[in-house]
Amino acid sequence: MFHRDYINFKESITTFKISDMARDLHKKGFDESTQAKLAIFRDYLKEWLPVFLSKKEILWDTVNIFDFFAGPGEDNQGNEGTPLIITQEINPYFDQIISKKIDINLYFNEYDKKKFNVLKERLIPETRDLAPYSIEIDNLDFKEAFNKCYPIMKNKRAANLLFLDQYGIKHINEEIFKKIIQLKATDFLFFISSSTIKRFSDHPEIAKYIGLDKESIESTPYYKIHKKVLEYYKTLIPANMTYHLAPFSLLKSSGGLYGLIFGSGHILGMEKFLTTCWKVDPERGEANFDIDDDRIDNQYDLFTGALKKPKKIEGFERELENNILNCKIKNDRDLYIFSITNGFTPSHTRKILTSLVGKKKIKKNIFDLSHRIIKKEAKVTPIELI
């Protein structure tokens, strides 16, 4: 984990253009934070695929994966990029795809002609092995590729996963974001260079793409800027719509702060993403560094002798306990929703319940903290206070 003391701010570049931000990561080789991003993507894919491919009951007969900024397939050291991660992760499912007759479509787009050609060469052998999916590879500007695919994404019998690994900040603008969140059975993961917004808050190009005002950007600490960007995207969700968004902040050793934003209309999608995040960041589940500046590093509390916990976990435990004892959280369905919407997995909540039972504050019972509890027909178990 990086500590924030390692960060050095860079002087603003006066002749800045958003399009200048791209430094070719495929030529340099993937650095630590790019590897972390790709690990999150791979892990999420591992969680996502079985939901659509391994279930007994098939609800979606078509599964589409879109990688709109695909790159050439790997970096100059042979580290796999998203296209190869996708084809590798689908390999174990060939039998199920065939036996369940699921239509799998992989779509890759890369604007740079050279990279596009390398990608084609790299992916053609994959299809030659009679893989049970179709592959389409385009050499288009993102917007054109997105508009071309949008009618395919709207198919009501299709589940979609969109990966939008842009350089910089400009492609996932209000129009694109709003179109994505209208789609059914669609999860997305996009990358955004949040520190660009902080460093160039004055620049007219920023306001063109991200609707955050200069004052709110300037009053946000550097390390929290990715969370601020998430808040902006949350404001684009219509008030009458339930939609889940979560951030993961990535700090480069050079000091740049980037991040992923995950979105899903379904709480199970959110649970899967959180599971991935907590694996990468077991302390807070949201960054590859100490985002809250807790500086706990295995310290013990002077008074209790217990291992110190991150502030985020302490705050969640306190709030959950208060809400249970004040009857705001009444049953296991409330517990599940409260955990996920606050960025915690049900296993965190389970520990708090066990402790409340131990402290004789609630009665022992069998609580269902899985996503099944949100189904209409689920049997909900009330929490009984002692």
Ligand SMILES: C[S@@+](CC[C@H](N)C(=O)[O-])C[C@H]1O[C@@H](n2cnc3c(N)ncnc32)[C@H](O)[C@@H]1O
């Ligand atoms: C961050 S890299 C993607 C890395 C890729 N996901 C991987 O794992 O290797 C962004 C890619 O987007 C491409 N790109 C840049 N501008 C684009 C545009 N307007 N439309 C589509 N692709 C673009 C770049 O050439 C670059 O390969």
